[in-house]
Amino acid sequence: MRKSEIHAAESVACLDKALGELKDIWEEIGIPEDQRLQRTDAVHMHIKEEDGLTMLQLEKDLRTQVKMMLKEKSARQSELKSLIQQDQDLCDILCDDLFPIHHERVPSQQQLQNYRQHIKTCNQERERRHAEFVGMKRQITVLMEDLEQHPDTSFEKDAVCEDEDAFCLSVENLSALKVLLHQLESRKAESGALCVSIRGRIEELWEMLQVPEEERESLMQNTRTSTKKLQRLEELKKKNIERVIHTIRSEIVKFWEKCYYSPEHRQAFTPYHSDDLDEEVLREHELELERLKQDYAEHIELYDAVSIWSSNWTLYQELEKKATDPSRFNNRGGNLLKEEKQRVDMQKSLPKLEKSMKAQIDQWEAAHCKEFRVNGQPFLQYVEDQWNQHRMEKEREKQERQMKKMKQTEEDLLFGTTIRTPTKRRLAGTPTPGKTRKLISTSSMCSSTPNTTLRSICSSPSMRPPLSSSKVNYALSTTYFT
Numbered sequence: 180m181r182k183s184e185i186h187a188a189e190s191v192a193c194l195d196k197a198l199g200e201l202k203d204i205w206e207e208i209g210i211p212e213d214q215r216l217q218r219t220d221a222v223h224m225h226i227k228e229e230d231g232l233t234m235l236q237l238e239k240d241l242r243t244q245v246k247m248m249l250k251e252k253s254a255r256q257s258e259l260k261s262l263i264q265q266d267q268d269l270c271d272i273l274c275d276d277l278f279p280i281h282h283e284r285v286p287s288q289q290q291l292q293n294y295r296q297h298i299k300t301c302n303q304e305r306e307r308r309h310a311e312f313v314g315m316k317r318q319i320t321v322l323m324e325d326l327e328q329h330p331d332t333s334f335e336k337d338a339v340c341e342d343e344d345a346f347c348l349s350v351e352n353l354s355a356l357k358v359l360l361h362q363l364e365s366r367k368a369e370s371g372a373l374c375v376s377i378r379g380r381i382e383e384l385w386e387m388l389q390v391p392e393e394e395r396e397s398l399m400q401n402t403r404t405s406t407k408k409l410q411r412l413e414e415l416k417k418k419n420i421e422r423v424i425h426t427i428r429s430e431i432v433k434f435w436e437k438c439y440y441s442p443e444h445r446q447a448f449t450p451y452h453s454d455d456l457d458e459e460v461l462r463e464h465e466l467e468l469e470r471l472k473q474d475y476a477e478h479i480e481l482y483d484a485v486s487i488w489s490s491n492w493t494l495y496q497e498l499e500k501k502a503t504d505p506s507r508f509n510n511r512g513g514n515l516l517k518e519e520k521q522r523v524d525m526q527k528s529l530p531k532l533e534k535s536m537k538a539q540i541d542q543w544e545a546a547h548c549k550e551f552r553v554n555g556q557p558f559l560q561y562v563e564d565q566w567n568q569h570r571m572e573k574e575r576e577k578q579e580r581q582m583k584k585m586k587q588t589e590e591d592l593l594f595g596t597t598i599r600t601p602t603k604r605r606l607a608g609t610p611t612p613g614k615t616r617k618l619i620s621t622s623s624m625c626s627s628t629p630n631t632t633l634r635s636i637c638s639s640p641s642m643r644p645p646l647s648s649s650k651v652n653y654a655l656s657t658t659y660f661t
Contacts (some may be wrong), residue, residue: 202215208255259286262278262294263280266301269298272305275514316358326370328363431468434472438475438478441555494525494564495529
């Protein structure tokens, strides 16, 4: 065989080997089948020397491409290894699954891009969860300190005591942390309400026991918690139980008045009338006072309305009495007109107030399925009774005035006295019409008999003939009906 043929055969063998290596590289880096065909066609074009390349130049170019591809393969494998490590670290922190990719094969550029985006998203999620965890941890720590509570479970210890970076930021852990936070917030709210209740109870006991200010300040300074203060006051209360019961009884009477309890209703609370003042009686009094306070608080709008009506009703009755008082004409400064206007206004406003209260009471009775009572009877019946009693009282006063007038008339007829009627007050120095002539005639009559009175001039009752009984009765009846 000639040397040229041998050389050509070696070149063909070299090309076949190079093409085989290229196919292996393409297979390893995951180049699709269509791209492999395109690359194979490109190799064939180079072999056909369409660009005028010699076989040696073609071999050199192929070797250069192989070298570049091997470098690309190494870079992709190195980046894949780094991404896998980052992914593993993030999965340990977030407790998530690894990105689905084959660790042994050379990844494509698209696969690497998707992997990079996945790592970026995981980092963002880690930062978000970490910030959420840190915020909740601080709140939990503060709440536990306020509640004087220590971490009990292993989870609470991991969340509060361990390093922040060592805590697993899984969805389940964060959810459990939220539940713990809500539980602590609820406990704090309950504790706050309890503290308010205890402080209120402390104030009540101070008032009941009449504790001086200096002792209160000493108790506040020497006792750390409200619960211990309350315990000390409760002990003091037991030592002064009799005085405390009497104080509570005074409070009970106040709320009986506010809630308009009837005497029968008050009598039903038998411990109030007990002389055996022990702890059991004290406890019953405290429960009764608490019940009364709750009753008043729940129905305060109705009780306030009843109180307003009672005040207006009392004022109206007072104005009514003043309206029938003869001495009202002796007032100064126009009070008579003011009082009359006020009385008329009250007479108009009371029915409106009663109508509004009726709507409130109807709604209350429908909701509670029982009657709203004032002093032991339904309120509307109580109002009606008050009006009836008022009318009866007015009628009684009217009859008393008429009887008094009849008696006065009888005395005037029997003893000759003059019936005096109220006259309008006139200005000083203004003579009364018709009176001037009387005074003149009287003075003329008296001029002849000085030092005599007007009564001595008139005929005395003893000089008159006595009236018959029929005439007296006739005069009385005439005066009464006129």
